[in-house]
Amino acid sequence: MPDGDGTPDKIEQAVRAVLGSLSGDLTVTEAALLAELEGLGREVARAKSEIAALRVEDINHSHIPTATDELDAVVEHTAAATNEILDCCEKLEGLQPGLSGEAADVVGSVVTRIYEACSFQDITGQRIGKVVAALKAIEKRVAAVSESFGRGPEPAPAEEERAPLTEGQKLANGPQLPGGGTSQEEIDRLLASFD
Amino acid sequence: MAIDKNTNVLIVDDYKTMLRIIRNLLKQLDFNNVEEATDGQEALAKLRAGHFGLIISDWNMQPMTGLDLLKEVRADGRLKDTPFIMITAESKTENVVAAKAAGVSNYIVKPFNAETLREKIEKVMAHA
Structure with missing residues (x-):
């Protein structure tokens, strides 16, 4: 053997x-x-x-870094696109004072809806951040399995010196998947129950 | 009770796009005195250097989270009564309970709409 x-x-x-x-x-x-x-x-x-x-080395040296780079690029591009949309909305808003009552109201309402919809970028950015963290955890486990089967120590990233997590950091796990969190109405009822 | 829309508002979020969205929504609600910070530490420095009548903060930021910022605000003799609204994607009950225990004035879960923002601002400022 x-x-x-x-x-x-x-x-x-x-x-x-x-x-x-x-x-x-x-x-x-x-x-x-x-x-x-x-x-x-x-x-x-x-x-x-x-x-x-x-070829587990490929997973850690190529596949995972490529995947995380691609995800970073997704965040960058959606942020750039969102900012373009916001630029356009701000220009439309600037036209509002020169419009008649009804037209001004329509523009105002539509622009507000676009602002609301643009918050998708924040939510998707946070979700992608969670995927990147999961990929990094897989990378560590692959390195550990590879090493335990005698394929030689891979250049594992040094463990960072970390300060103890605050309560805010421990509880920062969002955004939740649909059905996994609490709705605004439930939150309102919960807060009201404390009053 | 009338809401003072000239009050200084500090918005805190590590996503610049989100800051821009909230600033624009506040502008539509006639709040024009808006300052920004991208994490809890920067926010705390601005709060201690200035006078703000409302704080609107995200939760998930580094190095200081929104919850940690809230605790610092409530522990500061000069800032402790400032209305504080958390706007966050953290929608678990334990998060809401922790924020309430730390003294949050109201809690908005992302994604949110302008009407929810207006309603919560009016509610917390009426009690300020």
Whole structure:
């Protein structure tokens, strides 16, 4: 059961050590144990070669960084587009004083609805931030699995020195998915219950 | 009780686009004296240096969150009575309860509309 690089791995060494320690004929139990141990060694070797075939380094060195860069670009582009929309709205608002009563009201109402709708950028930005955090967590786990299967230590990011989280930071998990949070009406009722 | 629309309003959010949206919505509600901050620390510095009659803050900001800012405001002798509205995507009950315990005046969940903003501002300023 050689390792990927041709050197004997720990299980093979263990089998050899057990064999070396035995003298005389093996009992049925010893033979069964040895067979189990060898089988286990083969499974580990197979898992290692499968992990090697997965090219886990690509996940951490290429796929995840590319995915996070793409998501950052999504946030940047939607922010730029939203700001363009807001520029246009502010120009329309500037025309309002020169319009007749009804037309001014319509422009005002439509511009307000556009402002409200533009808050999508904030919500999507926060959701994408959560996806990036999830990808980084996967990256760490992949690195840990890779290292534990003897593929050599990957250049793991140094653990940051972190101050203890404040209550505000611990509770900052939004935005919630539809149905996972509380509606404005429920929040209003909850706040009123404290009065 | 009439609402003083000349009051200075501080809006706090780490998304510049969101600051711009809230500023524009406030303008439509005739609040024109609006200042901005992009996190709790910057907001606290502005609050301590100036005079504000209303704070509208996001929750999820670094390094100081909106909840931490609220606690600082309520612990400050000069600022403690300033109306404070949280506008946030944090919509879990535990967040609302924590904000109320810290002394929030009202709580708006994103996405929100101009009518909700107007209603909450009028409510908190009537009690100020």
